[in-house]
Amino acid sequence: MNEFWTVTGFTFRNKVKGKAFLITTLILVLILSLAINLPYIISLFKSGGSDSPKTIGYASMQSDLAQSSVTPTLVGDWVKEYFDSQPAGQRKLKLEKIDGGANAASAEAALKKALTDGKISGYMLLEPSKETGFYSALFKSEKMLDNSAVDELKTALQIVKANAAGLTAEQKTLLYAPVDVKALQISTDGTAEDAGRTASQQGVNMGMVYAVLFLLFMSIMATGQVIASEVTTEKSSRIMEVLITSVSPLNSMFGKIFGMFLVGLLQIAIYVAAVLINIQIPTNREALGNLDIHLSDVSPDLLLFALLFYLTGYFLFATLYAAVGSLVSRTEDLGQAVMPLTFVSLAGFYLGIFNLANPDSMLVKVTSFIPFFSPYVMVLRVGVGHVATWEVLVSLGIMLVSIYVFGWLSAKIYRTGVLLYGKRPSIKELRKAMKAYKI
Amino acid sequence: MKPLIVERVVKQYADKTAVNGISLEVDRGEIYGLLGANGAGKTTTMRMVLGLIFPDEGRILYNGKPYTKQQLRDIGYLPEERGLYPKVKVSEQLVYLARLKGMSAADADKSLKTWLERFGVPEYYDKRVEELSKGNQQKIQFIATIIHRPKLMILDEAFSGLDPVNVELLKSTVKELRDQGASILFSTHRMEHVEELCRNITILHRSNEVLKGSLKEIKNRFPKERVMLAADGEVSGLEELPGVLGVKRHEHAYELRIADEASGRAVLRHAMQQSDVTRFEIMEPTLNEIFIKTVGEKHE
Numbered sequence: 001m002n003e004f005w006t007v008t009g010f011t012f013r014n015k016v017k018g019k020a021f022l023i024t025t026l027i028l029v030l031i032l033s034l035a036i037n038l039p040y041i042i043s044l045f046k047s048g049g050s051d052s053p054k055t056i057g058y059a060s061m062q063s064d065l066a067q068s069s070v071t072p073t074l075v076g077d078w079v080k081e082y083f084d085s086q087p088a089g090q091r092k093l094k095l096e097k098i099d100g101g102a103n104a105a106s107a108e109a110a111l112k113k114a115l116t117d118g119k120i121s122g123y124m125l126l127e128p129s130k131e132t133g134f135y136s137a138l139f140k141s142e143k144m145l146d147n148s149a150v151d152e153l154k155t156a157l158q159i160v161k162a163n164a165a166g167l168t169a170e171q172k173t174l175l176y177a178p179v180d181v182k183a184l185q186i187s188t189d190g191t192a193e194d195a196g197r198t199a200s201q202q203g204v205n206m207g208m209v210y211a212v213l214f215l216l217f218m219s220i221m222a223t224g225q226v227i228a229s230e231v232t233t234e235k236s237s238r239i240m241e242v243l244i245t246s247v248s249p250l251n252s253m254f255g256k257i258f259g260m261f262l263v264g265l266l267q268i269a270i271y272v273a274a275v276l277i278n279i280q281i282p283t284n285r286e287a288l289g290n291l292d293i294h295l296s297d298v299s300p301d302l303l304l305f306a307l308l309f310y311l312t313g314y315f316l317f318a319t320l321y322a323a324v325g326s327l328v329s330r331t332e333d334l335g336q337a338v339m340p341l342t343f344v345s346l347a348g349f350y351l352g353i354f355n356l357a358n359p360d361s362m363l364v365k366v367t368s369f370i371p372f373f374s375p376y377v378m379v380l381r382v383g384v385g386h387v388a389t390w391e392v393l394v395s396l397g398i399m400l401v402s403i404y405v406f407g408w409l410s411a412k413i414y415r416t417g418v419l420l421y422g423k424r425p426s427i428k429e430l431r432k433a434m435k436a437y438k439i
Numbered sequence: 440m441k442p443l444i445v446e447r448v449v450k451q452y453a454d455k456t457a458v459n460g461i462s463l464e465v466d467r468g469e470i471y472g473l474l475g476a477n478g479a480g481k482t483t484t485m486r487m488v489l490g491l492i493f494p495d496e497g498r499i500l501y502n503g504k505p506y507t508k509q510q511l512r513d514i515g516y517l518p519e520e521r522g523l524y525p526k527v528k529v530s531e532q533l534v535y536l537a538r539l540k541g542m543s544a545a546d547a548d549k550s551l552k553t554w555l556e557r558f559g560v561p562e563y564y565d566k567r568v569e570e571l572s573k574g575n576q577q578k579i580q581f582i583a584t585i586i587h588r589p590k591l592m593i594l595d596e597a598f599s600g601l602d603p604v605n606v607e608l609l610k611s612t613v614k615e616l617r618d619q620g621a622s623i624l625f626s627t628h629r630m631e632h633v634e635e636l637c638r639n640i641t642i643l644h645r646s647n648e649v650l651k652g653s654l655k656e657i658k659n660r661f662p663k664e665r666v667m668l669a670a671d672g673e674v675s676g677l678e679e680l681p682g683v684l685g686v687k688r689h690e691h692a693y694e695l696r697i698a699d700e701a702s703g704r705a706v707l708r709h710a711m712q713q714s715d716v717t718r719f720e721i722m723e724p725t726l727n728e729i730f731i732k733t734v735g736e737k738h739e
Contacts, residue, residue: 006538006539014524018526237522237523238518238520238521240522241516241518242516242536242583243539244491245491245516246511246536246539247539419491433452
């Protein structure tokens with residue numbers, strides 16, 4: 001056991017101290033931080049780089065003052081009132097009343113002047129429309145304003161139109177109250193007692209499943225490759241000969257796998273920390289909240305099983321990568337040798353990703369019990385599908401048994417492989433060698 | 440009880456016999472030479488001694504007991520092809536290797552520093568192996584073999600790739616370890632090293648023992664067929680003497696091959712008639728000649 005920890009410690013220290021670890025970790029932390037801050041950053045750019053609402057001008061005309069009907073000036077006042085009544089943070093536009101002189105012609109001249117003076121960034125002209133019986137608006141500005149400003153104006157005019165129709169306050173409230181439609185995912189097989197998941201919970205879980213699948217796939221690919229190449233390097237540099245006379249192959253192999261596992265764990269911990277810290281930044285919390293993403297919506301059993309399947313999946317693949325690494329004498333040949341493993345891992349990943357939308361298909365059900373695939377597929381079922389607890393446990397049990405079987409097999413291959421040099425041995429040659437070495 | 444006894448071990452790889460009934464015994468404070476052409480079965484024998492592969496027949500005893508994992512800690516192995524982690528610091532990997540052999544980290548560190556000092560390279564402590572020259576990597580590898588003070592050492596081509604000064608340095612270290620009671624199984628192609636270091640040897644040829652015993656005995660078994668002759672002036676007509684099989688003219692001497700020791704007398708007489716003889720020696724066969732004779736003959 002002592003040997004095991006010595007190997008683990010050595011592997012861990014060497015990897016963590018390496019430049020590669022530092023650089024890849026840093027880059028990923030930067031990318032993650034950027035991704036989380038993206039909604040906020042985009043929102044900054046949307047409002048033209050400043051928080052202050054844009055000022056739009058409208059004219060008051062003396063010709064309107066004499067009339068008691070709904071004049072352009074009055075509509076402009078209503079729109080101004082509408083924007084002024086919005087909370088300051090959400091206000092996108094601000095209306096500015098410009099004294100337009102006697103009539104429409106002098107009004108436009110005054111507005112143009114205000115625009116040139118920089119008092120306003122655009123202005124609105126209202127003309128009576130025969131088709132609707134209300135006014136149609138013309139929005140003029142020197143620079144193209146984003147569509148959202150036009151939309152805002154449209155909404156405002158839509159609302160103030162009700163004023164023109166002479167509706168009471170109650171009628172207006174009734175008219176503009178949004179109709180609430182909610183979707184709830186429920187289970188009918190009676191296994192889950194919870195009251196179902198709402199759409200946003202469902203979305204968060206789906207995102208979580210996606211993240212877990214991706215993380216597992218990346219870890220297996222990256223760490224597996226590293227383990228295999230470490231073994232091959234040790235073999236090709238012949239330090240393996242010294243090592244196996246010092247430490248049992250089993251300890252050497254599992255020590256290395258566990259050491260790399262700790263490295264991976266540390267890396268993931270750093271990523272998770274980076275994500276959590278970034279989410280805690282108030283601006284981001286607000287931005288994510290606006291997108292209806294709440295981390296508390298992740299179901300706890302998804303987290304638990306994701307962790308368990310992540311662990312078992314990692315160890316199952318890692319032992320095989322180590323075994324493959326032990327068969328290859330030169331690092332150049334390694335890529336080809338690990339290809340089958342990579343394909344199996346890739347297949348599991350795709351099974352998970354492509355079935356995010358239909359997690360209850362027969363294919364998914366069957367593959368969720370097949371080791372190598374189950375870490376991906378079962379996580380999918382737990383996250384977004386319907387699955388009974390016993391099914392998850394059976395699948396987990398199958399994983400544990402496979403780890404034992406493949407771990408044993410890998411240890412044997414490893415023990416034999418590290419002594420075989422030259423070309424990659426065939427299965428027949430390997431079996432012969434195993435017999436010859438009495439392993 | 441001898442530290443290492445190998446009894447008639449046989450190892451078969453599929454249809455090929457790699458080692459066919461080899462026996463040897465290494466005493467405390469003894470260096471045992473294991474010689475043989477490439478592919479003669481040396482590495483397989485060493486691997487069996489190391490417990491990496493198990494013999495099909497025969498047995499190997501360590502201090503009278505069969506192989507257990509515990510014995511690995513008392514063995515130091517210097518593989519023929521050198522292997523260290525190229526990108527890891529000398530101190531880190533040697534302490535690591537020593538710890539795998541059951542040494543404490545502090546103890547290993549102290550031992551490493553002592554040895555680096557001994558070899559005159561204390562500045563390598565913080566260097567990565569890839570920064571060192573090949574000869575210096577060799578020194579580090581040698582330290583890796585002996586850092587945990589093994590009682591049994593297996594040195595496969597210990598001095599290859601070293602300059603003469605460093606060969607002497609390592610040779611004297613090996614001798615010192617021998618004098619401290621270590622048992623050393625030593626394999627090399629450099630016969631002069633064997634002559635200098637080994638008490639007993641085994642020559643392997645195509646998986647079989649072809650010569651075995653103490654170096655002295657073996658040499659006595661071979662006839663003395665070589666004469667070195669040096670004289671002040673020219674000596675002519677050596678070729679015509681009876682019993683002389685060949686003459687090689689060196690810069691300051693003649694080297695003659697003779698049929699038997701008795702023919703030497705005629706050579707000396709002949710030479711003295713022509714000039715003053717400054718050197719006359721009937722040479723012992725060198726191990727090199729013995730090796731080529733036993734292994735080379737069977738090649739045909």
